[in-house]
Amino acid sequence: MAKTSQAAGLHRASLAKLHELDTALELMYYGWRGMTLQADAYLAKQGLSRPHHRILYVVARRPDIAIGALIEILGISKQALNRPLNLLLERKLLTSKRAPEQHRSKLLRLTEAGRRIEQRASDHERQVLREAFARAGASGAAGWIGVMEAIADNN
Amino acid sequence: MAKTSQAAGLHRASLAKLHELDTALELMYYGWRGMTLQADAYLAKQGLSRPHHRILYVVARRPDIAIGALIEILGISKQALNRPLNLLLERKLLTSKRAPEQHRSKLLRLTEAGRRIEQRASDHERQVLREAFARAGASGAAGWIGVMEAIADNN
DNA sequence: CGCCTCATGTCAACTATGTTGACTTGAGAT
DNA sequence: ATCTCAAGTCAACATAGTTGACATGAGGCG
Numbered sequence: 001m002a003k004t005s006q007a008a009g010l011h012r013a014s015l016a017k018l019h020e021l022d023t024a025l026e027l028m029y030y031g032w033r034g035m036t037l038q039a040d041a042y043l044a045k046q047g048l049s050r051p052h053h054r055i056l057y058v059v060a061r062r063p064d065i066a067i068g069a070l071i072e073i074l075g076i077s078k079q080a081l082n083r084p085l086n087l088l089l090e091r092k093l094l095t096s097k098r099a100p101e102q103h104r105s106k107l108l109r110l111t112e113a114g115r116r117i118e119q120r121a122s123d124h125e126r127q128v129l130r131e132a133f134a135r136a137g138a139s140g141a142a143g144w145i146g147v148m149e150a151i152a153d154n155n
Numbered sequence: 156m157a158k159t160s161q162a163a164g165l166h167r168a169s170l171a172k173l174h175e176l177d178t179a180l181e182l183m184y185y186g187w188r189g190m191t192l193q194a195d196a197y198l199a200k201q202g203l204s205r206p207h208h209r210i211l212y213v214v215a216r217r218p219d220i221a222i223g224a225l226i227e228i229l230g231i232s233k234q235a236l237n238r239p240l241n242l243l244l245e246r247k248l249l250t251s252k253r254a255p256e257q258h259r260s261k262l263l264r265l266t267e268a269g270r271r272i273e274q275r276a277s278d279h280e281r282q283v284l285r286e287a288f289a290r291a292g293a294s295g296a297a298g299w300i301g302v303m304e305a306i307a308d309n310n
Numbered sequence: 311c312g313c314c315t316c317a318t319g320t321c322a323a324c325t326a327t328g329t330t331g332a333c334t335t336g337a338g339a340t
Numbered sequence: 341a342t343c344t345c346a347a348g349t350c351a352a353c354a355t356a357g358t359t360g361a362c363a364t365g366a367g368g369c370g
Contacts, residue, residue, distance in 0.1 A: 014217070015213065015216035015217060015228075016216045016217065018215060018216060019277070021281040021284050021285060022216075022277075023300075024281075024284045024288075024299075024300070024303075025190075025277065025280055025281060025284065027304065027307055028186070028190055028280075028303065030307035030310055031183070031303045031307045032183065032187045033307075033310055034306045034307045034308065034309035034310045035180075035183055035306055035309070037310060038309070049326080051327065051328090058170065060173060061170035061171045061172070061177075062169070066347090067348075068347065073169060073170070076327090076328070076329095077328075078347080078348070078349090079328085079329075079330080079331095079348095079349080079350085080328050080329070082348080082349070082350090083326085083327080084326095084327085105347070105348095106347090122174070122177075125180055126174060126176040126177075128309050129176050129179045129180065129183070129306065130176060131309075132302045132303075132305035132306045135301070135302075135305045136298060136301040136302040136305060139294070140297075140298035140299075140301040141298065141302060142295075142298060143296065143297060143298020143299050143301075143302075144179075144298050144299045144301075144302035145178075145182065146290070146295040146298075146299075147287045147288060147290075147295050147296060148179075148182040148183065148186045148299070149182065150286065150290045150291060151189045151190055151283055151284065151287045152188075153189065154189035154190070154192060154193070154283050155185055155188055155189045155192060204355075204356085206356065206357090221318085222318075222319070223317080223318065223319090231356085231357070231358095232357075232358065232359080233318080233319070234320080234321085234357085234358075235356065235357050235358070238356080239355095239356080260317090260318070260319095
């Protein structure tokens with residue numbers, strides 16, 4: 001614990017609570033930041049950022065995915081995908097090959113280097129979750145999952 | 156209960172899981188989106204967006220906050236604060252007045268209109284949380300809080 | 311009093327991530 | 341052959357953030 005700056009904790013405490021659920025709301029905010037902070041720092045060191053990571057994450061779990069399907073999953077426009085995707089191809093973290101007969105679509109795969117970066121970035125995030133689950137115990141983890149599923153349904 | 160597009164659920168299911176914690180990782184991602192989606196849509200209708208909401212949220216809970224303290228809490232540079240803040244002032248959602256003797260700092264407050272927008276936007280987020288807690292029950296909620304606190308500590 | 315310092319705040323230029331709209335290209339159907 | 345439509349690219353723009361340079365005004369001090 002406590003490779004932290006203490007700042008978030010202070011900030012969390014520094015606001016009056018106008019509603020009962022304000023605490024939960026702020027936990028969500030700082031939780032999101034807490035999970036992604038180290039991963040983002042790692043990615044920045046590699047000259048990448050969160051959108052690149054999202055692409056790598058999805059392709060890792062769907063080898064030979066076409067660009068259209070990737071767009072669908074990421075929920076962004078194809079134009080928004082274009083630049084980060086091309087960077088990943090240039091940097092040879094991804095390869096694209098035309099499909100055998102379905103010549104229309106490019107199929108994406110991670111290279112070894114891409115896989116390594118995806119794993120390390122995601123590991124930073126999983127490590128945060130792992131520690132939190134360990135601290136909260138099995139019943140806490142189960143409760144967390146139940147609530148998060150309900151929240152995530154609002155998409 | 157389904158004012159939703161179903162899409163996120165599908166996306167969540169559509170990726171192979173390479174690690175045990177991938178599910179939790181994706182829950183965090185879609186949870187964050189699920190909580191903010193309706194609030195963002197409401198804000199967009201008002202010609203505002205998330206940074207404006209963050210400012211309103213903090214000022215609501217710290218009336219007469221100075222700009223420096225606001226910067227500290229939001230964790231962004233004063234230059235980044237500048238444009239959204241000026242928009243809020245122009246639109247008369249915030250007022251700023253010079254401090255009595257501490258003439259150096261501007262003290263910020265919400266106007267009635269600002270308060271109304273802050274409440275409605277935050278209500279959208281709290282409503283999502285409220286429903287999720289109701290579905291998960293008291294023990295689930297307690298577990299969620301414990302885990303989120305542990306995650307949020309990584310800031 | 312006049313000047314120095316320093317926190318507070320502003321302006322300008324840049325980067326990154328996203329948007330929409332218009333265009334190109336190529337497969338598959340007729 | 342040609343038409344159509346999905347896949348993909350290019351251009352222009354919006355927003356949210358960055359850093360750097362500068363303005364301003366309070367308070368300390370010669």
